[in-house]
Every structure is written in C-alpha cells, then in structure tokens.
Amino acid sequence: MIKVLPRNILRIFVLVAFQVFILNNIQFSGFVNPYLYVLFILLLPFETPGWLLLSLGFVLGLTIDIFSNTPGLHASATVFMAFLRPLVLDFFAPREGYVTGTYPRIYYYGFGWFFQYSAILILAHHLFLFYIEVFRLSDFMLTLYRVILSTIFTLFLVMISQYFIYRR
Amino acid sequence: MRNLIRFILKYNFIILFIVFETIALLLVFQRNNYQQAFAFNLSRNIGGYVNSRIFSLRHYLELHETNRALLKENERLRNSLLSSYKLKIPAAAEVEFDSAWVQQYNFISAKVIANSVNKQNNFMSIDKGRIHGVKPDMGVISGEGVVGIVAGVSDNFSTIIPVLNIDLRISSSLKNTGYFGSLYWDGKDPKTAIMEDIPHHVTLNPGDSVVTSGYSAIFPEGIMIGTVTDYDFEGGNFYTITVNLATDFRKLNYAYVIENRFREELIELENVSGHD
Structure with a gap:
C-alpha cells in the first residue's frame, strides 16, 4: 500500500x-487530439476517496491547461x-465486487472490462472538452466527428x- | 447547523464536484476578453520556458524548410530595394527625400516556441517579450503573410492569437478592387479562412489576393493574407469567400512583430473624435 503514493506521483x-512534450505537438489534420493524460485518473486505486479523486482531476487538468x-x-x-468514475466503476463492478489489493488493470479484470471502463470515461472527457471548447451547436456534427x-x-x-x- | 454539516458530509462528493467544476468553467468563460485571458503571468513564463525547449528540436528538424522560406523572402525584399531600380525620368533624381521620410513600422523578429492548429482557440507563443519592445495588440506576420495579433506579454515571451482562432477578426481587403471586409477562421481547416462583407456586385476571381486593409492600425496596408479559392452568397447581399491562407501555420518557425509608431497618436485622435 505504501508503494502506491510514489508510483502515482511518478505516473x-x-x-x-508525455502529453505536453509529445502529444500536444502532434497535429494530424486538425482533427485528432489524443489526450493520454486521463490515463492517470483511470489507473487510480479503487479505494481513492472521492475528494482526493476530484482534487487530483482538477490539479491534473489545470497543469495541462x-x-x-x-x-x-x-x-x-x-x-x-x-x-x-465511481458511477462507471459501480456500473461495471463484477458480481462479487472489486477485491481489495487489486487495481483497475487488464491484469486483474480482463481486457473487456478495462476497455469498456476506459472507453466510457474517455468518451465523457472528450465530449465535455470539445463541446466546451467550441461552445456552440452550429458545428455539432463536425465536433462530434472530432x-x-x-x-x-x-x-x-x-x-x-x-x-x-503497466502489465500489473 | 448540525443538519447542514450532516448534509455536507453526506453529499461532499457532489458538492466538491460542483465547486471544482464552477471554478474551472469560470476560468474558461472569463476569457471573453482575451486581454485579461491569462491573468497569471507565471503560467506564461513557465510554459514559455518549457515550450522553447521543445521547439528547439522542431526548429532543427525544419531548418531546411525554414531556409527555403527565408531565401524566398530575401529574394522578394531585394527585388523591392530602391537600388534594384533605375530611374526612368532623370529630373526626379533631383528631389531629395531623405529627411521627408520617417519610419512608421518597426519589425521585431521572433522565434515561434509554441503553436497549435488543431483547437478552436489556437494560440502561439514567441520568444520576444516586453523587454524587446513587444506590446499587446501589435500585429504579427511571417515571411509569407499575416500570422496574428499579440495577446499578452511577459518579460521574455508573448502569446499570440493567430488567424486560426475563432475569436479573431482581421480587417482585410481585395487587392485588385480595394473592397474591404472582415476575415475570420471558422474553426475547420487550418489552411483556409472566411472573408465576409464584400458586396455581391464586386467581380471575384479565384486566385485574387486578399491583403490587410491597414484600417486597424495593427498591420500595415497590403500585407498578404491569402488568395480567394471559392465564393458564394447565401441569401444576403454579401459574399462568403473562402480564402486560402498564405501562411502555413503548421510549419511556422519564425515571425515578425510589427510596431506601429503612430498607433498611439491615431488611437488618441479616434478617441477624441469619438466623444463628440
């Protein structure tokens, strides 16, 4: 448990x-912007308290800003x-719940679980981000495409x- | 009181979410006036330093391309030098202009250290700032054409709102007919922008040059913006013109900041006459 903190700080x-130095400099055709930094939120331990989760999200986002x-x-x-995140975790929880000592990884819960969990959260993040950035509905389909x-x-x-x- | 505390404890997650989200959205929408956009100078300095490191690699990789662009620009400038011309009318040589001229525009060269083309509100940073004489609202051009307008300055860096920002409008005119309109980016293709307010009786041809009008006291008159590629009019009396931008924003490495030495005088005058 003690190793969780330094590992997350490093992450x-x-x-x-990686986001600032490499991904922000990739400019494919003006449509594709990968935002890999959200991986940090995805990989936080299950036991992360709500206030910490939101604070980390805020600090992380502000740093990128x-x-x-x-x-x-x-x-x-x-x-x-x-x-x-907690809502999505609840929704995709296995029948016996999340086992203590495990983390949200493919290694513990399988490809399908991790894929669905990530896809929903990344889609939510990107939808919010791109629509707030444009902040008008006139180019709705174009924004959706992006x-x-x-x-x-x-x-x-x-x-x-x-x-x-992160094999484990 | 105890009920309130219990309520806060019970719903702390949702309340905290609302608090954070409100702060963040306030930051986003406070930006309607782009001058006060970046309240924190700190972020500009840190960001500027880091970005200049990243961009030095890109500059190196694109040296070949940059050299070619600079060479082309030099060629154009040399062709416009007075020494490249020969007087046709000998009498005109007797007129001395030396002290009759005064420099209106001063150009400050700068290196682009951060740039984006894939957002709606793109921004750019350059490595010249207040100590080099850059001030907010100065125009920025490249060898090929118009780039944007200085938004904010710190001591060593400046941020620029490029043409590729949906908040920016540039006063522009058609080179051959002189009709003027306003040019903006529609947020779609980093290679094209839209020009408006040209009445539909004007004859347009694909390939017509669009240049700065010089009305805004930011850019000198006649700086290249791009060429007309397509036009149509939807209902109204004005064309919607698609302009192919002269500047390739994806390969921009160097830029010039333009200082208009008569800007203060002009603005002062306009303010005085505006109050009548």
Whole structure:
C-alpha cells in the first residue's frame, strides 16, 4: 500500500510530460487530439476517496491547461471525468465486487472490462472538452466527428500502454 | 447547523464536484476578453520556458524548410530595394527625400516556441517579450503573410492569437478592387479562412489576393493574407469567400512583430473624435 503514493506521483509526472512534450505537438489534420493524460485518473486505486479523486482531476487538468494556454478547459473536463468514475466503476463492478489489493488493470479484470471502463470515461472527457471548447451547436456534427476520432486514438494509446508499461 | 454539516458530509462528493467544476468553467468563460485571458503571468513564463525547449528540436528538424522560406523572402525584399531600380525620368533624381521620410513600422523578429492548429482557440507563443519592445495588440506576420495579433506579454515571451482562432477578426481587403471586409477562421481547416462583407456586385476571381486593409492600425496596408479559392452568397447581399491562407501555420518557425509608431497618436485622435 505504501508503494502506491510514489508510483502515482511518478505516473502523473510522466503522463503530463508525455502529453505536453509529445502529444500536444502532434497535429494530424486538425482533427485528432489524443489526450493520454486521463490515463492517470483511470489507473487510480479503487479505494481513492472521492475528494482526493476530484482534487487530483482538477490539479491534473489545470497543469495541462498551463502548458496549452487553455485556462480551465482541461480542468473542467477532467473533474467531470473524475466525477463519473465511481458511477462507471459501480456500473461495471463484477458480481462479487472489486477485491481489495487489486487495481483497475487488464491484469486483474480482463481486457473487456478495462476497455469498456476506459472507453466510457474517455468518451465523457472528450465530449465535455470539445463541446466546451467550441461552445456552440452550429458545428455539432463536425465536433462530434472530432470527439469520436480523438476518443478512438486516446483509447488506442491507453490500451497499448497497458500492454507495454503497466502489465500489473 | 448540525443538519447542514450532516448534509455536507453526506453529499461532499457532489458538492466538491460542483465547486471544482464552477471554478474551472469560470476560468474558461472569463476569457471573453482575451486581454485579461491569462491573468497569471507565471503560467506564461513557465510554459514559455518549457515550450522553447521543445521547439528547439522542431526548429532543427525544419531548418531546411525554414531556409527555403527565408531565401524566398530575401529574394522578394531585394527585388523591392530602391537600388534594384533605375530611374526612368532623370529630373526626379533631383528631389531629395531623405529627411521627408520617417519610419512608421518597426519589425521585431521572433522565434515561434509554441503553436497549435488543431483547437478552436489556437494560440502561439514567441520568444520576444516586453523587454524587446513587444506590446499587446501589435500585429504579427511571417515571411509569407499575416500570422496574428499579440495577446499578452511577459518579460521574455508573448502569446499570440493567430488567424486560426475563432475569436479573431482581421480587417482585410481585395487587392485588385480595394473592397474591404472582415476575415475570420471558422474553426475547420487550418489552411483556409472566411472573408465576409464584400458586396455581391464586386467581380471575384479565384486566385485574387486578399491583403490587410491597414484600417486597424495593427498591420500595415497590403500585407498578404491569402488568395480567394471559392465564393458564394447565401441569401444576403454579401459574399462568403473562402480564402486560402498564405501562411502555413503548421510549419511556422519564425515571425515578425510589427510596431506601429503612430498607433498611439491615431488611437488618441479616434478617441477624441469619438466623444463628440
């Protein structure tokens, strides 16, 4: 249990750096923006208390905002996603509940579970983010297209990361 | 009182969510005036420092492309030098203009250190700031054409609102006919923008140049913005013109900030006459 804290601190630094240094510089055709930093929220332990979850979401989002010149935008989307996480976890809970000592990983709960759990939360985050950014309904379909493309790309990176880095 | 505490404890998750979300959304929507956008200078300085590190790699990788663009620009500038021309009318040579001219526009060269093209409100940062003489509301151009307007400055860095930001409108005109309108980005393609307010009796041709009008005291007159690719009019009396932007924002490495030395004078005058 004691190892959880340093590991998460390291993870937040790595993910923010990766987002700011690499992903923010990828500019595919103006439509695809992967936001891998949300992986941090996805991988937090099941026992994370609600206040900590929301605070971490806020701090993480604000950090990304500082580096991408978008005050409040990522913070609001990430807080929204952190808010939904307990609900989504409840919804996808296995019949006997989550076992203590396990983490939300493919290793413990399988590909299908992790895929659904990530897909819903990433989609929620991206929907919130892109629609707040545009803040008008006139280009509804275009924005939806951007949301879906980016969600697919982020989800792809999230799943890949599970096989390469976080095997457990 | 005890009930209130119990209520807060019971619903602390939802209450905390509302608090955080409100703060974040306030930050987002406080930005309607882009000047006060970045209240924290700190973020500009940290962000600027980090971004300049990242971009040095990109600059290196795109050196070839940059060189080519600079060479082209040099060619154009050399062609417009007075020494490249020969006087046709000998009498005109007797007129001395030396002290009759005064410099109106001063150009400050800068390196782009952060840039995005895939958002709705794109932003850009450059490595010149207050100590180099950059001030908010100055125009920014590249060798190819218009880039944007300075939004905020710190001591060493500035943020720029590029044409690729749905909040920015630029006063523009058609080069060959002189009709002017306003140009904005519709948030779709980083290569094109939309020009409006051109009455439909004007003859348009694909390939017509769109340049700055010089009415806003930000850009000099006649700086290239792009070329007309397509136009139509939906109902009203005005065209909606699609303009192919001259600046390739995805490969932008260097830019010039334009200082208009008569801007204060002009604005002062306009304010005085505005109060009549």
